[in-house]
Amino acid sequence: MIQRLLPFFTLIALFIVLSIVSPSFLTATNLSSVARQTAVINIMALGMTVVIISGGIDLSVGSILALAGLLGAMTMHSYPVAAGVVAGLAAGTLCGLANGLMITTLRVSPFIVTLGTMGIYRGLALIISKGLPVQQIPDSFSFLAEGNLLDVPFVLWILLVCAAATQVILQHTRLGRYAFSIGSNPEAAFYAGVPVRFHTTAVYALAGLLTGLAGMIESSRLMTGQPTSGQGYELTAIAAVVIGGGSLRGGEGSVLGTLVGAFIMGLLANGSDLLGVNPYWQQVVIGAVIIAAVALDEWRKRRLSS
């Protein structure tokens, strides 16, 4: 149990150390900027958590983020802001749905399908926008990423709602239970009469929906629809899930773990900035943290099973 909580302690330790060594860390401005920076990754990582629990992976979320953010921003040129947000969410969901349908009907592994759609969705975003950022977005849209509600960044409220919803889905719905069973042993789930294809598809659609939301937040943050945004985010999201105890073999993962994982990476990036660490080194540190976290987790499991 202690080892299970290790990521959590790491996060707290990181927080305490940064508070001591950097006077500008524990300020409202800095903390809310950390929250805003990590919210996008966090929300994507929640969807990725469900995908990874079901034994899959989604490499296309970075591209979905760009495509959804772009389509949402374009919609705002002729329709109200709210319609743009809905369009972004719908685009994300459709992209996820397409991933799921291809995985379950073509019977190609999630890795390959989403590797393909990673290129397809990115290409579509570039084609639609002709490679140029979409600008002239109504000012009110900036509230999504930059606004405050009760003195707390609005994105944190969104994250809170998404995390709670994902937690409920995982622990209190059939979809969540089936995701665990499919990820744990797809054959046994099939033999038990679980509608495996339907729920696998639903899992990717859910990840698409959350990524669409993240895409709208990203667009609001940049106040443009960027066809090139979100590159490499899929790997950061996977890393957050894995640091938080998710297993790429399926059947394991948790909302809390993923949040902790995403915040650990957020604090590492923020801390390096504050301390003036060479940004090239940041990548080295984060890479090392990912490997160390998984190595520790594997060690814990080996000890448990022997």
Add this chain to the structure above:
Amino acid sequence: MLLKLRNIRKHFGGVAALRDAHLEVNAGEIHLLMGENGAGKSTLMKIVAGMIARDSGEFLWREHSVQFRNPSEAAAHGIAMVHQESLLAPHLTVAENIFLGREPGRRFGLLDRRRIASEAARIIGEHRFPLDPESRVDKLSPAARQLVEICRAIHQGSSLLIFDEPTSSLSTSETEEVFRIVSGLRDRNMGVIYITHRLEELRTIGDRVTVLRDGQTVHTGSLREISAHELIRQMVGREIAANSKRSAVPPGAELLRVEKLSRAPLLRDINFSLRAGEIVGLAGLIGAGRTELCRALFGIDAIHHGDIRIAEKTVRIRSPREGVLAGLALIPEDRQRTGLATALPLAHNLTLPALRSISRLGFLNKNAEARATADLTARFCIRFASTKQLTSRLSGGNQQKVAIAKWLLARSRIFLFDEPTRGIDVGAKQEVFQMMDELARSGAAILMVSSELPELLEVADRILVMRQGRIAGELPGHCAPESVLRLAALESSAATAGDHSG
């Protein structure tokens, strides 16, 4: 004396796997190691093979005290294990597998392929194994894979071989082949430790026997001086009622009727019916199509021709989902792979097929789930520490009970049991039979596939015999074993001598 173990103790966390185990094995003897699941047989053998370390106790190998840190140290001393699940590289050839990890090299790191081939052929020839050194391992039957592992051990110069239930996945003729080979190893003055559950294998093969119970050695001695009944008593630690015929209940309405069912290439023109309250045995040789029939009925494999009628209504079953909804339940032969998601908690496995019945609008009713779990575990005496306990942590017998009990919540009425007693011990076997009896009494219809004729005759009310994808005939439950065998093997003895395994 080759091996002498005294007062071996081993704890895992707070659980004592071995408390006081003794074992002595001589060169040139086949030593049977018996005991219920969880008695500590595997733990003891892992210690011998260097896979885990003992907590305390004496380990003498050829009169010298040893402490192996890993399997290669044990192998270097001449101890090898033939695993239940094959640990071979499936894409390599027989010869390459025999030499895996100790390939004879030439200069510049090149492999001496010619020597690998000729050495492998020499070992295979010397022991008259029916193996082709050049065939790929993934093309081989389970029995042939075991031969490859034996060749590996011989090549490594082993003087003690450990067999962990070698015949549990083999057909009768393959089993005889394994016996011939094991006896051959004894004649070459090797020591053999042989773990088995199947009592009927004893007399043919063993010299001495050691019985473990709850991590302790409770009996050791010559096989000639102990009766089968006494052996069971030693293993279980209490008297087990002698095999007695189940008292059948009068059969009720017809629940399942199969008409002219065919599925290429194996299943042809299968007709039979099951009535409520019946336990019908399905006998046949390995490869006769019994598992395939269960899979087709349950919707895993598509049916090409024929009808399935459930409670007098023709149904189309195209997936296990539709099978479950139609009232069917399958307890597959491979519990770990298809029967259970062993990495999930016990409760999640129990409710998986019937999640719909304890949820509304997609949301689970956790109270209903807890109640259902408590009911089922109490009713079938499933022993567990907590409902959150991972299913993999249950004993084999309790796992099988979970694999059966999970269908009760789904309100299944037609149960297909495929080898329900495979890999579970004597005590648990009787409990599984009790569950089947109880199910039948509550109005379920049961089809039971088993390769162990004695248990089939003990449990079944009538017996269907399959041969080469057809139902060859039907016999009453009190028939003689010979008549079943005759039906199962008739006119197929020539055809199945080859490779009709699986």
